[in-house]
Amino acid sequence: MGQVVALSSLFEARQVWKGRAVSLPDSSQPTGWPALDEALPSGGWPEHAMTEILLPADGVGELQLVLPTLARLTREARSVMLITPPYLPYVPGWEARGVMMSHVDIVQAGERDVLWAAEQCLRSGSCAAVLAWPLQADDRALRRLQVAADTGKALAFVFRDRRHAAQASPAALRLELESEPSLQVRIRKCRGGQPPAGMLPLAAGWS
Amino acid sequence: MLWACVLLPQLALDGVLRRQPPTEAPLVLVSGPAQARVVHAANRSARAAGLYRGQRLTAAQALLSQFAMVEHDPEDEARWHRLLAAWAYRYSGEVGLLAHALVLEVSRSLNLFGPWPRFESLLRDDLKELGFRHRIALAPTPHAAYVLTGVHDGLAVMTPDTLRRALLPIPIARARLPDDAAQALPSMGIRTLGQLFALPRAGLQRRFGSELVAQLDRLAGDEPSPMENYRPPDTFEQRMEWTHEIEHVEALVFPLRRLTGDLSAYLAGRDGGVQRFELELEHRSGPPTRVTVGMLSAGRDAALLFECARGRMERLELSQPVVAMRLLARDLPPFVPAGRDLFDTRPTNAVPLEQLRERLRARLGEASIQHLRRTLDPRPELAQTTTAGVGATHAISLPRPTWLLHTPRPLRGPAPTILAGPERIETGWWDGGDLRRDYYVVRTAQGQCAWVFCAPGEQGGWMLHGWFA
Numbered sequence: 126m127g128q129v130v131a132l133s134s135l136f137e138a139r140q141v142w143k144g145r146a147v148s149l150p151d152s153s154q155p156t157g158w159p160a161l162d163e164a165l166p167s168g169g170w171p172e173h174a175m176t177e178i179l180l181p182a183d184g185v186g187e188l189q190l191v192l193p194t195l196a197r198l199t200r201e202a203r204s205v206m207l208i209t210p211p212y213l214p215y216v217p218g219w220e221a222r223g224v225m226m227s228h229v230d231i232v233q234a235g236e237r238d239v240l241w242a243a244e245q246c247l248r249s250g251s252c253a254a255v256l257a258w259p260l261q262a263d264d265r266a267l268r269r270l271q272v273a274a275d276t277g278k279a280l281a282f283v284f285r286d287r288r289h290a291a292q293a294s295p296a297a298l299r300l301e302l303e304s305e306p307s308l309q310v311r312i313r314k315c316r317g318g319q320p321p322a323g324m325l326p327l328a329a330g331w332s
Numbered sequence: 333m334l335w336a337c338v339l340l341p342q343l344a345l346d347g348v349l350r351r352q353p354p355t356e357a358p359l360v361l362v363s364g365p366a367q368a369r370v371v372h373a374a375n376r377s378a379r380a381a382g383l384y385r386g387q388r389l390t391a392a393q394a395l396l397s398q399f400a401m402v403e404h405d406p407e408d409e410a411r412w413h414r415l416l417a418a419w420a421y422r423y424s425g426e427v428g429l430l431a432h433a434l435v436l437e438v439s440r441s442l443n444l445f446g447p448w449p450r451f452e453s454l455l456r457d458d459l460k461e462l463g464f465r466h467r468i469a470l471a472p473t474p475h476a477a478y479v480l481t482g483v484h485d486g487l488a489v490m491t492p493d494t495l496r497r498a499l500l501p502i503p504i505a506r507a508r509l510p511d512d513a514a515q516a517l518p519s520m521g522i523r524t525l526g527q528l529f530a531l532p533r534a535g536l537q538r539r540f541g542s543e544l545v546a547q548l549d550r551l552a553g554d555e556p557s558p559m560e561n562y563r564p565p566d567t568f569e570q571r572m573e574w575t576h577e578i579e580h581v582e583a584l585v586f587p588l589r590r591l592t593g594d595l596s597a598y599l600a601g602r603d604g605g606v607q608r609f610e611l612e613l614e615h616r617s618g619p620p621t622r623v624t625v626g627m628l629s630a631g632r633d634a635a636l637l638f639e640c641a642r643g644r645m646e647r648l649e650l651s652q653p654v655v656a657m658r659l660l661a662r663d664l665p666p667f668v669p670a671g672r673d674l675f676d677t678r679p680t681n682a683v684p685l686e687q688l689r690e691r692l693r694a695r696l697g698e699a700s701i702q703h704l705r706r707t708l709d710p711r712p713e714l715a716q717t718t719t720a721g722v723g724a725t726h727a728i729s730l731p732r733p734t735w736l737l738h739t740p741r742p743l744r745g746p747a748p749t750i751l752a753g754p755e756r757i758e759t760g761w762w763d764g765g766d767l768r769r770d771y772y773v774v775r776t777a778q779g780q781c782a783w784v785f786c787a788p789g790e791q792g793g794w795m796l797h798g799w800f801a
């Protein structure tokens with residue numbers, strides 16, 4: 126064993142640098158869920174980036190997570206694209222939650238064109254948010270979406286099954302929804318900070 | 333009044349050359365009866381080999397062993413001439429057609445398009461884009477502008493005094509005078525317009541008739557020029573044909589870009605847009621292949637039109653080689669340019685939303701983009717529609733899901749917990765689509781909130797109709 130050196134003396138001599146987390150600028154895209162905003166390092170959705178939402182099953186409350194954001198964007202007359210949603214968006218339900226459907230485009234694409242369409246929409250720069258439900262998406266395809274979201278300065282939301290949780294993902298934010306015993310969300314990865322441990326309960330509402 | 337003249341020295345040749353990507357291969361237009369074919373026009377590489385206009389075809393073939401030959405079609409040339417008139421109509425309301433030239437009254441257009449040098453470069457850029465060689469001059473009378481373009485490209489004469497001085501040294505042979513005078517005057521020792529202007533008018537009138545004197549007056553601006561104003565037609569039709577057959581769709585892309593560019597130039601002149609146009613691909617035999625290109629709203633941007641048409645064309649399987657292509661646009665609705673908000677937060681290089689939609693439609697199909705709106709129908713299946721119209725605005729206070737299943741299906745698994753309900757929907761008697769259901773909001777064993785219905789009065793046999801996702 127060599128000589129024992131006190132850590133504090135190394136710091137004082139400035140021979141060792143300590144890295145500090147760079148604080149992120151605050152996001153201008155609040156999620157509409159105060160508890161979630163608080164837990165996220167930027168205080169909202171990561172801007173110009175992709176958010177991946179992992180689901181245990183369809184219809185557990187994934188739309189409730191994003192509908193406040195979509196309502197805010199469409200009321201600002203900004204465009205939202207839904208790429209191959211798994212079911213029909215039901216207009217009375219969406220409108221009851223404040224979304225203006227005239228600014229929502231529903232794009233029906235074949236299984237192989239989903240990612241292409243999502244990338245085109247993101248890259249165009251004329252959509253505020255793009256929601257996609259790809260069935261097959263590998264790391265490479267998701268990275269393309271992440272880059273496209275950055276180019277087009279748009280919010281990308283990708284909804285995938287929970288079994289993809291083990292895969293690495295280039296998404297800036299990864300959320301996992303749990304429906305048991307009540308709707309709650311776990312932050313699996315977030316850019317600019319350690320993901321908080323534990324689950325955040327979301328007020329599950331059906332009305 | 334100020335008149336700009338655009339002289340098109342190689343109109344027929346340019347019309348042929350622009351059908352295909354630029355090449356350096358020698359090409360000539362031939363005309364004349366079968367026994368005495370003559371060269372009507374030759375491109376640069378053919379001229380470099382010694383071919384010239386009016387040469388006998390046999391002499392040309394002796395000089396150059398291989399060159400492409402295209403029959404000169406006066407009708408084709410006239411069509412290009414009219415297309416350019418339609419283009420020029422964008423810049424001036426008074427456009428006249430002269431042989432191989434266009435004249436435009438520009439004194440008022442200058443207010444809009446800026447001083448003449450800038451305006452001139454606008455014209456030149458457009459013509460270069462369209463693929464026509466040109467010479468441009470400006471003068472206070474249309475005939476003087478016409479004469480000056482032939483002598484000096486780019487000359488701009490603004491006032492009648494300078495015009496007279498500019499006309500003086502012009503040789504008689506290039507002054508576009510009536511034929512008999514143009515031939516006779518040089519042999520009399522009159523070689524320039526200056527000498528001609530100095531001659532007594534009465535004598536000239538006796539010797540050459542009133543046409544020459546009138547022409548001189550029109551040149552100097554002493555007499556107005558009779559000219560028929562061009563009016564653009566109400567439909568657009570342009571056709572391109574090739575001497576060879578085209579077998580691959582990729583080879584049609586270049587002519588397609590030309591045709592859509594022409595359509596865009598025509599629409600800009602008319603200040604109109606196009607929402608639907610047809611492409612006809614003609615074959616040696618059999619009916620032509622028709623491709624209809626439709627857009628969501630009227631547009632006229634050349635890139636947009638081209639991209640839409642190409643998207644449709646690329647999905648095409650050619651059963652036979654193509655010998656000609658025709659673009660037809662009959663329905664030309666008014667064009668409303670998309671306004672952009674001053675406080676628009678989108679990035680400046682954003683693709684316009686319309687263009688994005690067109691791009692998606694071109695690849696994914698016509699019906700791939702939908703907008704949903706609410707209807708007044710209380711039946712859940714009919715409460716929304718994709719057709720355009722005014723949506724219902726009344727508020728619904730009853731629970732409604734965010735996902736709707738295309739068709740209801742039985743809810744499997746353990747018995748769900750009822751959260752709310754029943755809400756009876758019993759309606760549809762007017763069109764035979766009666767339904768009588770009790771809707772409930774339930775919570776499934778997996779924790780999903782579902783919108784289910786069952787027969788009235790029963791609480792079982794659940795049919796799943798939506799998710800409160």
